[in-house]
Amino acid sequence: MPPTGKQYLGARYPWVPEHGYVLSIGTDRLKELESDLAGQSICSQAVPKIPAALRRRWMLCFISAKKGYLTHVARSVVYYPAESGRDKLDIWNVMPFGKAVRVSAIKTSLRGKQAWRAKQALGGGHVSAAAFGLIMEALRRVDDKAFKVAAGLVNRRPPPPDPNPTPAKTNWAYQRDAVVTALEFARIPTEQLRVPPQLDEDATPGLTSIFDGDEDVTSIEDLLILQDLDEGSEGWQFIKRQRYPAKLFTNGDTKLTIILANKLPLERQLGVDLIYVNETLKSVVFVQYKMFSGVDGELGYRPDDQLKTEIARMEAAAAKLASVAADESCEGYRFGSDPFFLKFCSKLLSHDAKGHVPGIYVPVSYWKKLAKTPAAKGKKGGAIVYAETFGRRYFTPTHFVDMVGRGWIGTTALQTDILVSYLSDAIEGKKSLVLAIESSTDAGPDDDFEDGYEPLRQTVAPPKPRHPGKKPKIIQL
Structure with a gap:
């Protein structure tokens, strides 16, 4: 069991x-x-x-x-x-x-x-x-x-050799963990994602997406499934038209479209690994992964120039967002103004997990303050942090998923319109950046589909209602 x-x-x-x-x-x-x-x-x-x-x-x-x-x-x-x-x-x-x-x-x-x-x-x-x-x-x-x-919980077997952390395997691990996290945001069972946690040693060379071997994924020629989303603004249509691997997940009235964007030059990427777009609540959350070194993260994480570059890109987007008028509506209320987060966890390749890899989340704005304190300095004065460095000042995966799912964090509704230019750049990066767009499954029977294509549908049946005869609620994530 x-x-x-x-x-x-x-x-x-x-x-x-x-x-x-x-x-x-x-x-x-x-x-x-x-x-x-x-x-x-x-x-x-x-x-x-x-x-x-x-x-x-x-x-x-x-x-x-x-x-x-x-x-x-x-x-x-x-x-x-x-x-x-x-x-x-x-x-x-x-x-x-x-x-x-x-x-x-x-x-x-x-x-x-x-x-x-x-x-x-x-x-x-x-x-x-x-x-x-x-x-x-x-x-x-x-x-x-x-x-x-x-x-059965006692394991006396010697440990297998560490997998060789090739770029392809690391890319695979980043993608899979980001997709699982997006599914949890949308409260869609992660069992719908039938992707192994580690890239098979005998995998076909040249794999760039965890969906490459999935027959149900939307192909480059027929991305019409993306047009089955809510209409949204004209700018959002750019994101929905992109020719990248995409897959639809559903759970009752909630629909999640995952787009894996890893095709074009890295220089034009925003600097994050996961972009979660919630069309229902008009919020966007960005997550950048960072790995603690060591078998179980015991060697900590040392900030490098790559992180500085990524944060600089986030700051450029944040400056643009700050110029937007304050959203005074209840729907647009957020705990804070920072939609950018870092996720720290031990090496993804070290865990054979069915769910997402356990980790801790902190806002980038908090990280920038922490990085300047003595707590982020090693014995020889160099910058280094461990899980213990954050004390109690972080969000657990449970807390983070709940806040994103309920729209308490992320961009405001008024900020989403100006995000398109940044997302259009970010989605063209080679790195395993994931764009997840969620909406309600309310497409009508008269929807038009170009070239006679019908949208691909997830064949997994939605769960039975707890209260038969009662109209199910649309999950407002």
């Missing part, structure tokens, strides 16, 4: 826990944790402090969401203390047992000199290394199927 939510397995390297944790929570809290997992692949729970020496060491977490029973098992670790003065238990890969296992049965089956310690640990809290081994053996005797679920 696959893990709940979009949780990255992190199976690139061995994962062998030497001790464990028994977490007792209510069903309501379990649902909250599962909701967090669906959004950002990891969740956390405040727990009593564990010995400092055991921090950063893997723990197999047994979860009890029903009194007297173990119902789930997960991977976990404690890195930092929680705000309440306790410790923060990070949890991922939450796996449900086929049927709940009675704790009293495990206690009865315990054997060995440390059985008393294991019985005590099953009451909740940290499980020592000696007690952990006895509990696993007892679980095998009581319920072999439950044991296999728990043992």
